[in-house]
Amino acid sequence: MNTIVYLETKEGKPLGGSLELLTPAAALGTVTAVVAGVSPEVAQEAAGYGAPVLLLEGELGCDDALVAALEQVIREKHPDLVLFAATQTGKDLAPRLAQRFGSGCVTDATAVEGDETHKVVFTRPAYGGTILEKLALTGEGPMFANVRTGSYSRPQTGAAAPVETMAAAVAEDAVRAKLVETVTEITELVNLEGADVIVAGGRGMVDAEGFKLVEELAQVLGGVVGASRPAIEAGWVSRAHQIGQSGKIVAPTLYIACGISGAMQHISGALGSKYIVAINKDEDASIFDVADVGIVGDVKEILPLMIQEIRKKNG
Numbered sequence: 001m002n003t004i005v006y007l008e009t010k011e012g013k014p015l016g017g018s019l020e021l022l023t024p025a026a027a028l029g030t031v032t033a034v035v036a037g038v039s040p041e042v043a044q045e046a047a048g049y050g051a052p053v054l055l056l057e058g059e060l061g062c063d064d065a066l067v068a069a070l071e072q073v074i075r076e077k078h079p080d081l082v083l084f085a086a087t088q089t090g091k092d093l094a095p096r097l098a099q100r101f102g103s104g105c106v107t108d109a110t111a112v113e114g115d116e117t118h119k120v121v122f123t124r125p126a127y128g129g130t131i132l133e134k135l136a137l138t139g140e141g142p143m144f145a146n147v148r149t150g151s152y153s154r155p156q157t158g159a160a161a162p163v164e165t166m167a168a169a170v171a172e173d174a175v176r177a178k179l180v181e182t183v184t185e186i187t188e189l190v191n192l193e194g195a196d197v198i199v200a201g202g203r204g205m206v207d208a209e210g211f212k213l214v215e216e217l218a219q220v221l222g223g224v225v226g227a228s229r230p231a232i233e234a235g236w237v238s239r240a241h242q243i244g245q246s247g248k249i250v251a252p253t254l255y256i257a258c259g260i261s262g263a264m265q266h267i268s269g270a271l272g273s274k275y276i277v278a279i280n281k282d283e284d285a286s287i288f289d290v291a292d293v294g295i296v297g298d299v300k301e302i303l304p305l306m307i308q309e310i311r312k313k314n315g
């Protein structure tokens with residue numbers, strides 16, 4: 001199995017969510033990591049993860065140009081599988097390329113595994129994460145897939161794989177939509193997707209005053225504040241903090257859910273977390289089914305104790 005992993009970049013660096021894809025790709029066979037819009041030094045750094053890197057050079061600042069350049073790479077390299085992170089850009093590129101090769105495309109996969117019958121089987125949560133479906137692609141062309149961030153750990157760095165450069169030949173008429181301007185909204189500054197620690201609060205925080213405990217705990221832990229939808233609808237915190245089916249998909253090392261029942265529409269956005277700690281006064285709350293550590297009790301008593309103890313530890 002020959003796989004191409006597209007390393008999506010932001011501000012000149014590969015995104016963690018695309019570096020992770022080198023792990024399932026390496027388990028399937030040989031890998032080439034393709035990156036565009038970075039310096040040769042950054043490409044060399046990416047090669048440290050063990051896969052040879054193909055650095056695309058040229059005016060590739062918009063998705064139309066990237067589709068054309070990646071099509072060229074795929075026609076030259078003949079991969080069996082092409083993987084993208086399940087980001088907005090990845091979800092734009094993968095199906096467009098699949099269409100050009102007459103291939104199938106799986107979006108939002110959480111696992112990519114070798115299979116004797118189908119070559120590759122993809123796992124994807126459906127119905128808000130209440131079931132996991134297994135998908136296989138048929139046809140002769142390369143398979144395309146988007147994989148959710150947090151589904152895999154990125155490989156160890158320290159290798160010295162080669163870096164090859166390729167001038168991308170993008171025809172002028174290939175670009176029909178140009179990126180004119182990028183406006184960074186203040187709400188986008190909430191980096192839940194990249195957070196290592198998230199403290200999330202739900203309806204159980206009762207009011208805006210109660211929600212401040214969530215913010216305080218996040219602050220002492222050096223984490224980011226997350227929230228369930230009712231906390232946002234109540235106006236305790238902005239929509240940029242929402243986690244779940246209609247919010248953000250997160251994968252921190254530590255996820256602390258405070259006064260959150262664990263509805264699938266919420267927790268499906270946090271199942272990639274390494275450790276889930278849940279605090280809820282209802283011992284039958286479904287959040288305890290997915291929690292690694294469960295604390296049954298009142299958030300207004302437990303959170304101040306946690307904040308106090310962590311402050312002591314922090315000195």
Ligand SMILES: Cc1cc2nc3c(=O)[nH]c(=O)nc-3n(C[C@H](O)[C@H](O)[C@H](O)COP(=O)(O)OP(=O)(O)OC[C@H]3O[C@@H](n4cnc5c(N)ncnc54)[C@H](O)[C@@H]3O)c2cc1C
Pocket residue numbers: 201202203204205227228229230231242243244245246247248258259260261262263264265266279280281282285297298299300
């Ligand atoms: C199409 C669709 C999309 C949705 N998308 C999302 C989404 O993206 N994100 C999202 O979060 N929701 C989403 N929802 C809503 C979701 O179904 C739930 O209603 C929501 O997640 C519940 O939030 P909650 O756990 O904060 O509130 P509740 O379900 O009301 O739970 C509150 C919990 O707090 C506990 N509690 C109360 N007081 C205390 C206390 N003093 N101490 C400790 N515990 C206490 C209670 O026992 C309870 O378990 C969506 C719904 C739909 C239909």
